[in-house]
Amino acid sequence: MTQIKPQVQYREDYQPPHYWIxxxxxxxxxxxxxxEVVAISRVRRNGEHGxxxxxxxxxxxxxxxxINGVDTTQYQQTDxxxxxxxxxxxxxxxxxxxxxxxxxxxxxxLYKSGSAFCTQCEAxxxxxxxYYLDRxxxxxxxxxxxxxxxxxxxYLLSNGNRIDQGVLDDGRHWVQWQDPFPKPAYLFAxxxxxxxxxxxxxxxxxxxxVALEIYVDKGNLHRAGHAMDSLKASMAxxxxxxxxxxxxxxxxIVAVDFFNMGAMENKGLNVFNAKFVLADxxxxxxxxxxxxxxxxxxxxxxxxxxxxxxxxxxxxLSLKEGLTVFRDQEFSSDLGSRTVNRIQNVRLIRGxxxxxxxxxxAHPIRPDAVIEMNNFYTLTVYExxxxxxxxxxxxxxxQAFQRGLALYLQRHDGQAATCDDFVAAMSEASDRDxxxxxxxxxxxxxxxxxxxxxYDAEQHTYTLTVHQHTPATGDQPQKLxxxxxxxxxxxxxxxxxxxxxxxxxAIGPVLDVLESEQRFVFEQIPSRPxxxxxxxxxxxxxxxxxxxxxxxxxxxxSSIDEFVRWDAVQMLINKAVVDNLSRLQRGDAVVVPxxxxxxxxxxxEDAALDRALQAQMLSLPDLGSLLExxxxxxxxxxxxxxxxxxxxxxxxxxxxxxxxxxxxxTPEYRIDHQDIARRAMKNVALGYLAQAGDAERVQRQYQxxxxxxxxxxxxxxxxxxxxxxxxxMLADFEAKxxxxxxxxxxxxxxxxTAPGEGTLAQVQQLMGHPTFSLNNPNRVRALIGAFAxxxxxxxxxxxxxxxxxxxxxxxxxxxxxxxxxxxxxxPLIQFSRLDDARQAMIKARLQQLMALPALSRDLFEKxxxxxx
Ligand code: B3K
Ligand code: ZN
Numbered sequence: 001m002t003q004i005k006p007q008v009q010y011r012e013d014y015q016p017p018h019y020w021i022x023x024x025x026x027x028x029x030x031x032x033x034x035x036e037v038v039a040i041s042r043v044r045r046n047g048e049h050g051x052x053x054x055x056x057x058x059x060x061x062x063x064x065x066x067i068n069g070v071d072t073t074q075y076q077q078t079d080x081x082x083x084x085x086x087x088x089x090x091x092x093x094x095x096x097x098x099x100x101x102x103x104x105x106x107x108x109x110l111y112k113s114g115s116a117f118c119t120q121c122e123a124x125x126x127x128x129x130x131y132y133l134d135r136x137x138x139x140x141x142x143x144x145x146x147x148x149x150x151x152x153x154x155y156l157l158s159n160g161n162r163i164d165q166g167v168l169d170d171g172r173h174w175v176q177w178q179d180p181f182p183k184p185a186y187l188f189a190x191x192x193x194x195x196x197x198x199x200x201x202x203x204x205x206x207x208x209x210v211a212l213e214i215y216v217d218k219g220n221l222h223r224a225g226h227a228m229d230s231l232k233a234s235m236a237x238x239x240x241x242x243x244x245x246x247x248x249x250x251x252x253i254v255a256v257d258f259f260n261m262g263a264m265e266n267k268g269l270n271v272f273n274a275k276f277v278l279a280d281x282x283x284x285x286x287x288x289x290x291x292x293x294x295x296x297x298x299x300x301x302x303x304x305x306x307x308x309x310x311x312x313x314x315x316x317l318s319l320k321e322g323l324t325v326f327r328d329q330e331f332s333s334d335l336g337s338r339t340v341n342r343i344q345n346v347r348l349i350r351g352x353x354x355x356x357x358x359x360x361x362a363h364p365i366r367p368d369a370v371i372e373m374n375n376f377y378t379l380t381v382y383e384x385x386x387x388x389x390x391x392x393x394x395x396x397x398x399q400a401f402q403r404g405l406a407l408y409l410q411r412h413d414g415q416a417a418t419c420d421d422f423v424a425a426m427s428e429a430s431d432r433d434x435x436x437x438x439x440x441x442x443x444x445x446x447x448x449x450x451x452x453x454x455y456d457a458e459q460h461t462y463t464l465t466v467h468q469h470t471p472a473t474g475d476q477p478q479k480l481x482x483x484x485x486x487x488x489x490x491x492x493x494x495x496x497x498x499x500x501x502x503x504x505x506a507i508g509p510v511l512d513v514l515e516s517e518q519r520f521v522f523e524q525i526p527s528r529p530x531x532x533x534x535x536x537x538x539x540x541x542x543x544x545x546x547x548x549x550x551x552x553x554x555x556x557x558s559s560i561d562e563f564v565r566w567d568a569v570q571m572l573i574n575k576a577v578v579d580n581l582s583r584l585q586r587g588d589a590v591v592v593p594x595x596x597x598x599x600x601x602x603x604x605e606d607a608a609l610d611r612a613l614q615a616q617m618l619s620l621p622d623l624g625s626l627l628e629x630x631x632x633x634x635x636x637x638x639x640x641x642x643x644x645x646x647x648x649x650x651x652x653x654x655x656x657x658x659x660x661x662x663x664x665x666t667p668e669y670r671i672d673h674q675d676i677a678r679r680a681m682k683n684v685a686l687g688y689l690a691q692a693g694d695a696e697r698v699q700r701q702y703q704x705x706x707x708x709x710x711x712x713x714x715x716x717x718x719x720x721x722x723x724x725x726x727x728x729m730l731a732d733f734e735a736k737x738x739x740x741x742x743x744x745x746x747x748x749x750x751x752x753t754a755p756g757e758g759t760l761a762q763v764q765q766l767m768g769h770p771t772f773s774l775n776n777p778n779r780v781r782a783l784i785g786a787f788a789x790x791x792x793x794x795x796x797x798x799x800x801x802x803x804x805x806x807x808x809x810x811x812x813x814x815x816x817x818x819x820x821x822x823x824x825x826x827p828l829i830q831f832s833r834l835d836d837a838r839q840a841m842i843k844a845r846l847q848q849l850m851a852l853p854a855l856s857r858d859l860f861e862k863x864x865x866x867x868x
Pocket of ligand 2: 298302321324
């Protein structure tokens with residue numbers, strides 16, 4: 001890697017390309033160390049100008065350039081570009097390059113995953129395959145001919161339809177692919193290898209047959225069935241809910257072990273991290289099953305929102321990602337529990353996304369300035385982006401939203417579009433003014449809604465005053481008021497919902513908050529009500545309303561909106577955390593408030609409650625979300641409060657935890673939503689029982705478990721509570737599963753997140769485990785990522801040894817895989833809520849990294865912002 005002066009790119013500076021490329025014919029001769037690529041493009045000048053053609057390219061050996069079939073040396077070459085001048089208006093450009101896939105540890109471009117070749121081109125990986133206009137607004141029709149040795153690579157795959165194939169007499173063979181849909185280079189894919197293939201088919205609504213093929217490592221066929229079911233369910237869902245059909249004759253998914261993220265939506269040929277494909281009862285947990293369904297859905301839904309209509313430039317990333325996350329969330333909610341899905345998504349926003357907003361990488365869902373695009377595949381772009389789409393859905397309603405989506409897709413089919421285009425279609429289809437709403441695209445940070453109320457007992461009116469304020473972020477000092485949909489219900493003291501009347505008319509539950517301060521007056525309210533504010537988390541904001549314990553108890557019991565019930569319990573827990581933190585600081589002991597115990601008891605005794613929701617209501621938030629309750633806090637103390645609340649709730653409700661455990665045993669393993677819910681509740685109960693020392697029960701569950709969910713829950717409970725027998729379980733598990741990376745990742749993760757001073761040393765030791773490798777992103781995330789990101793108390797040890805461990809890993813990954821390094825550094829740059837002593841230690845480490853001789857752009861961007 002060369003030391004580069006990282007340059008900032010600005011959204012404002014967008015210029016259309018000087019040239020178009022209409023077709024690209026690729027001829028790829030695969031070889032481990034010397035793959036040769038011939039790329040023949042038809043190039044067309046965009047308008048009248050004499051500008052050169054500047055093609056992107058990185059780490060390529062240039063072998064030949066020809067224009068209209070004639071070799072030329074009239075070009076300039078830099079580290080990152082090939083520049084051609086004095087070109088005709090239209091011409092055929094031939095470029096031959098050589099590259100070394102086996103040396104590609106960054107897993108971007110063409111690389112080897114085990115014995116197979118595969119590619120990852122989004123965002124800017126195609127330039128590592130050939131010189132090209134590697135930008136999403138250049139759409140070309142691709143044909144790809146792949147040649148490789150036949151014995152090792154019997155399957156040669158690329159985008160579109162297979163149109164020809166042949167065998168050469170030197171033991172190699174080739175396949176020719178043609179993709180009829182023009183696409184940007186980031187959607188290109190190539191895979192070559194030996195696999196087992198699960199085949200099926202799907203008939204679309206209009207009667208077209210689509211061949212479905214899932215490629216997995218040999219011996220894994222029996223683990224691909226759930227992925228196939230999920231794919232068919234996705235295809236059916238998109239037809240039913242959004243009237244969108246698949247458009248090629250074949251849909252292929254390939255599972256690979258070495259992958260920087262979850263999966264990639266390449267046209268007709270998705271490449272997946274095996275983690276999101278493989279699942280069977282012995283090896284996958286319930287949440288693994290749901291994750292497979294979600295990610296298969298997500299990538300499939302991209303075929304319309306991302307591929308048929310793509311992004312004009314990378315600043316618009318949320319155009320495809322926010323929308324596609326919204327679509328996968330709706331898919332999971334329609335197939336499973338809407339409330340539980342909502343809760344899980346909200347946990348993600350309130351924890352890690354709010355932390356991102358409060359940290360040095362704060363950015364709007366449509367960023368304005370980027371150094372390394374890979375750094376912007378963030379929770380903000382994805383998850384907050386989806387919340388923005390959800391707010392549109394809330395404001396417009398399902399019908400108008402679907403009209404808007406249809407208009408957007410029809411208007412921009414085959415084009416590269418912008419977020420403004422999307423909002424324009426939504427506005428036109430619904431006849432709504434979304435001008436203020438658009439600020440959600442340009443403003444970063446988490447808005448705070450402060451609500452006060454007043455009841456007039458004579459007039460029987462109830463007035464809510466809503467004040468909105470977005471604290472300044474590193475990237476933006478000034479903030480403007482946003483259009484915030486505030487979903488509301490009012491409850492009587494008996495827990496009855498009251499009708500909402502304003503100015504004599506019935507109004508809907510969603511209030512349009514548009515100004516910094518706004519009042520809403522409700523009439524004919526018989527007595528002071530309890531407001532359920534922000535039902536369903538109707539906007540990604542923090543809410544301040546001085547709820548009393550009684551009000552929260554009432555909402556937890558009686559709200560019609562199930563999300564509000566969960567949220568009320570969360571608010572009670574938050575109150576208990578804040579109070580107890582002060583108690584600990586004063587030297588007093590942690591006390592679990594009576595109200596909290598009572599609400600837990602009522603929840604445990606509520607036989608009518610959905611088990612999955614019950615499990616969520618009885619689970620404490622993680623430390624990350626709790627951190628967001630404070631400006632600055634000692635994370636060690638916060639960890640103590642968290643643990644002692646868990647212990648207190650365990651002790652106070654022993655018989656009920658036992659009952660909940662017994663009542664939710666599942667006689668045999670079935671993957672359906674009811675059983676998943678029962679196991680979730682049972683295992684929450686097990687956690688509380690383990691805390692009280694019930695080693696025998698934990699042991700029994702570990703020994704008798706017939707599925708991975710129960711096995712891991714038992715082992716986790718034992719490790720968390722430091723029970724006798726934990727060591728034996730860990731050893732047993734390792735002996736049984738050491739051959740299976742995906743399963744063993746759970747084992748790494750569990751030990752990395754164990755409480756106790758010994759964890760750091762354990763993590764260091766596990767780095768020497770025969771299956772651990774810094775070149776395998778899944779393994780790195782399971783051990784190092786989990787330790788730094790999901791074990792805050794041990795990572796933020798006061799001796800700084802947690803930081804040193806991460807820094808030494810980052811120093812290595814900076815060279816071999818900058819993308820993975822850049823993901824891993826997150827807990828180190830989000831220090832604003834920590835105490836001064838820890839902040840100082842972290843800053844010293846960041847300075848140390850900043851001084852690295854060849855710091856990648858990825859890390860440079862984050863570290864320089866954190867130190868600014
Ligand atoms: N679009 C890809 C993510 C690519 C990440 C590049 N660093 C997967 C997805 O969101 O569906
Ligand atoms: Zn996506």
